[in-house]
Amino acid sequence: MKEVPLSTCERTSLVSSIHAGLRYDHRKFMEVRDITLNFGKDFGSCSATLGETRVLAQVTCEVVEPRPSRPNEGKLSIAVHLSPMAAPHLEPGRTNDIVDELQQILDRNIKESRCLDLESLCIQAEESVWQLRLDVTVLNHAGNLGDACNLASVAALRHFHRPDVTVEADGRVTVHTLEERQPIPTFMRKVPVCLTYAFFMEGEHCITVMDPTEQEERVMCGRLVVGLNPHGEITSLLFPGRMMMEKETLLSCIRKAFTKAKSVAETVQQAVEDDLTQRKTVSVKPRGYEVKNLRSDTDYNRWLIDQRVDKRKLMIEENVMPMEEEMQDPFEANVQQPEDSEDSDVNPPATSSKTPLGPSSHKKKKKESVMANGSEEEGDEEEEEVKSKLTAEDLL
Amino acid sequence: MDVISPEGLRQDGRTPTCLRDISCRLGLYDRPNGSAYIEIGNTKVLAAVYGPREVRSLSKQNLDECVIQCEMSRIAACQGERVRRPRDQRTRALSLQIAGVFHAAIRKTKYPGSQIDIYVQVLQADGGVTSACINASALALIHAGVELMDYVVSCTASINKTTPILDVTQQESVTGCEVTVSMLPNKGSVVSLDCAHTLHLDQLDEVVDLAMEGCQQIYKVMSQEVETYLQDKNAVMSHQ
Amino acid sequence: MAQHACDLTFLSRSDGSALYSIGLTAALASVNGPGDVKVSNRLYNRSHVEVCYSPSTGHPMIRERALESIIMRTVEKAILVHLHPRTAINISIQEMQSDGLALSVSVNAACLALLDAGIQMKTTFAAITCCITPFGTILIDPTEAEIQESVAEATFVFDGSGEAKVLTALQDGHLSYEDFKRCLQQCQEASKDVFAFYRGTIEKKYQNEIES
Structure with a gap:
């Protein structure tokens, strides 16, 4: 079967979120x-x-x-x-x-x-x-x-x-x-x-x-x-x-x-x-690959989501929100960047046009983060930052 | 047998930081768009470039930039033992690497929707085969007139106990490691880094530095050859 | 009968997948399709079904090709191939661990993977292996050691309709006609449990989705 092609808007969204300091699965860059x-x-x-x-x-x-x-x-x-x-x-x-x-x-x-x-x-x-x-x-x-x-x-x-x-x-x-x-x-x-x-x-x-x-x-x-x-x-x-x-x-x-x-x-x-x-x-002889020993991908994803939800609950209970601070640091580092690189070619080498796809890619990002996270706040922040970065480039 | 004798010389009489003799020629054949031949000591490699031309399989076509493919093969008599198959898994892996190097160096956006094929044949292998292939391909691309960001030069280096050695032969690389570095000499950036056999982390720095120095030396030889070729063909502008 | 266990939607990149184990034998089946197909394999009125069986060691050889052809013929009878013309359905089966029941585990895994992928089928199917000891006892789902000691081994694939019709039958060794009939009857009885297990697995899968 043919490989499912990666749409331009998915590509743009992935690359711009990496540039903004985020990965789709919420890992740190070196994790x-x-x-x-x-x-x-x-x-x-x-x-x-x-x-x-x-x-x-x-x-x-x-x-x-x-x-x-x-x-x-x-x-x-x-x-x-x-x-x-x-x-x-x-x-x-x-x-x-x-x-x-x-x-x-x-x-x-x-x-x-x-x-x-x-x-x-x-x-x-x-x-x-x-x-x-x-x-x-x-x-x-x-x-x-x-x-x-x-x-x-x-x-x-x-x-x-x-x-x-x-x-x-x-x-x-x-x-x-x-x-x-x-x-x-x-x-x-x-x-x-x-x-x-x-x-x-x-x-x-x-x-x-x-x-x-x-x-x-x-x-x-x-x-x-x-x-x-x-x-x-x-x-x-x-x-x-x-x-x-x-x-x-x-x-x-x-x-x-x-x-x-x-x-x-x-x-x-x-x-x-x-x-x-x-x-x-x-x-007793070892059982080896048994259904209860191996973990399926759906279970793994559910476990990841549960982990993240627990982490957020814990932080809300402690009345500390390090999540926002964590996220602000890479954003601060990158917020200067749009101004500098406005003149140079910010587009990743693979894509040629970005501006008309701006709103749809940021909507998709919001949907992804809501589904993956189960909480709205983090999604809003990402949405804000991504929006701001895109509008800076929309001016180009 | 020591790789470096007590006097500080290697098996073939070179000092540890000395390159082997290099000779190269551009434009051997008429049919390919570009061709070149390079000899680095006993390693002899032939390269031919076809392109930019139409893509053969439309599924691989990329409308933003060109597709680069490389095929490397070895003749049966290239090593001491007869090579059973000219193209096997090892040559396929090396072909991928060579294609990767030129992905960075060729100005791909100049040839959208086309394909550039590089065919490399190893006539004799005596250490530093990958770098000889890359150097020969670079010369062939220059002969074909394909736009490059810069020359692509490649060199190998190794380390023997504590002394880094430049441009290793087959015998010398058996006991130690072989680090192949390809770079763009005028820009100073690395396009490919490859290490076979074990090397200690602390020694990596000096080995890579030595290989990059070797690249600059090879660059001088290659650019000299290109200029001689252009002068012969009266292709050099009169103001120079 | 040995312990059957199954885990659905095991792999993230396949349309449907199932890890199935009977006792100590385990196999992983993955289904992709209906999807696009090479021009050479394209059929104007039905889907092209391909089965790929990989052993745990070595390259696929004759034994694997034989298993692939048996599984393909069984699966083709069960899938409604005429609903998807000019497409291909790819079934890949990986042998994880072998304790003598490679064929029946693979067939059952393929059935559940097809159900997980949502490919329309006429009927489900289940495979049961049995062997006859030199004393005449019939063992259902034997282990490798029991198969080595046995006189003959038979595998039957039944369809999921009430009468448990036979889709595929394989037999190895000396079997008298009476013994063959006994094996067939016992396997038919055992197949009802397997179909009940399938139903339980699928209900469990959709129960989770309804809850969340």
């Missing part, structure tokens, strides 16, 4: 969406969600001959699959730009960074080694697939246990089933984490946003994918162009990513350990 990790009943199966983006990773193993250039190392192969389930416009099996990029990111972050200890996968040097096969399937594409795939892959690899093997004196190799002997875990020295930044240009000024959603990805000007591990090493960098950037902006983004990476790596490690300890202690 990453919620991460949840679920594990299947078998070792090495993990489903990761990053907000609404959902990815499934599965690790399996088999005994093969090693590569002649590396006779005492195991092998790791990564395959990424994208089906029409992820987004209606994707066709099954056909090579896709998105798949190529995801494959490159995963290969670099996991395979080439040598984070997984492959020498422990050797059974007999030059004769037999374990080959781990990692299959990553994207279940729902709601933006930022690189991060989500990386999360799921790393968690699945850490969760995976391979069967125990004994090598007899005469060279025969016996592979024990999981019931006979305890399976052996893989050893991952450093946990690679992937973080994506999206860039929006406002004249000469560049706005950086972390963890873009699918709509933000469609209107963004450029993107930076950083793969790093908490030890301070950069495993991969991908800035595929599409816009010019100052070197300093790029380097500062990469530096800031480091603190975020630590917390994400900890989350992954914690989730894997929790699941593994649960398996050891509970005598």
Whole structure:
């Protein structure tokens, strides 16, 4: 099916709200969406969600001959699959730009960074080694697939246990089933984490946003994918162009990513350990992907709305309204901007005409914020600010 | 085998901050609108540009600006081991990157509704393949007369223990990382940044700076070649 | 019979989706459509139904293609395809976890995903798998271990009308005619529970909407 085109008024509305300091899902610019990790009943199966983006990773193993250039190392192969389930416009099996990029990111972050200890996968040097096969399937594409795939892959690899093997004196190799002997875990020295930044240009000024959603990805000007591990090493960098950037902006983004990476790596490690300890202690076999363990997107959205409503209730009770202050700061910073940039081309590179669409885009924004928030006040403030910005440009 | 010998020289006798020999030529073929060939040490790359021309599939047409597509392929004998398929997942990923670089550099709004195709072929690969591809494509675009914001120059750099090294060969990049930086030399802005293999965060700064210096050196060579070509064709204005 | 569980509207980007699990086997089905279709697949009088089954490991091979064709033939009989000419309906099924019941879980997930998407159907459909042990006992919704021990395995897909007519029947192994009839009867009985479960799930979905 064809991709649903993004209308000019949606595009304008998204870009101008980013310029005004707001994101459609009310996150801060540097805030990453919620991460949840679920594990299947078998070792090495993990489903990761990053907000609404959902990815499934599965690790399996088999005994093969090693590569002649590396006779005492195991092998790791990564395959990424994208089906029409992820987004209606994707066709099954056909090579896709998105798949190529995801494959490159995963290969670099996991395979080439040598984070997984492959020498422990050797059974007999030059004769037999374990080959781990990692299959990553994207279940729902709601933006930022690189991060989500990386999360799921790393968690699945850490969760995976391979069967125990004994090598007899005469060279025969016996592979024990999981019931006979305890399976052996893989050893991952450093946990690679992937973080994506999206860039929006406002004249000469560049706005950086972390963890873009699918709509933000469609209107963004450029993107930076950083793969790093908490030890301070950069495993991969991908800035595929599409816009010019100052070197300093790029380097500062990469530096800031480091603190975020630590917390994400900890989350992954914690989730894997929790699941593994649960398996050891509970005598019943693990249930894995069950309906009550996995959270659907509708439930996730409802939970987000409930959270925001609770937060507002709490603030109203305390008679403090930090929400207004919070929102005023980015607005103050940006209210000066319309005056400066009136002469220059404020329009984002993709659109050509904005003025006749002003009122309809701000109405849509109001409707969105009312539906998402359940409270009118915040909507009015946004509406005011957006209106003021649009009228300044209407004068152009 | 050390990458840098105790005397401070590399395997091929260069100092750590020295570029390999570069030679390039514009206008090899008649049929493509633009073509160029570049040799950076042992890495040899050929690029051809067709365009701006009509878009082949109307679904991809963009009426505000032009569509840029790139296809990169390697010949079977380009590396030590025979390459099984000229176009595989790796070359597709690199093609996307090259196309991305030129999205930033070409003045796309000048050619609305058209398509510019860049075809790159790697004849010999010895480190710095991506940057050679980008340099060759930039020269081919200049030869084709496509409007660019600025030259696009690309260079690789790496780090060996604590010494940053410029323009790494295949052997040198196996042990360390390979950072490829593409920039617009007159504007000083970066259009592409790519890092393969692990690199420490603290070392990133000096490696990127070194790569950008290397880019400026390559820019001198490339612009010299373009001027010589234009003079040969008597295309230079008399006031100069 | 093992525990059936289902979660509707699981994915945000699909028109309809369902996560269905029977015991430890789980599958995720997503439906997109009716939507536009390639010229080569366009049919003048009906909709083009496509099923895509992805295994949890590896690329789709012959086994997956076989499952896709079985599911497509079942689904085509149930959907009112003549209501949407020159369109396509895409059903994608992802195997999340397998404990022997891959086909029946996928078929049931597809049915609920179609209901979630609101695609008009003549009838709902439900799949039941059963196996016969060497002692002659019939087990409904067996686990992988039980299937390995069994003599024969059969899967039936019934339609949602009162008489539970058979839409699709698959059988693997040695089965005498008497045993086959017994299996069919037992599965027909079990299918009533499954249809009741479907009704409960859909009622739950719309109950929430009425309340809010």
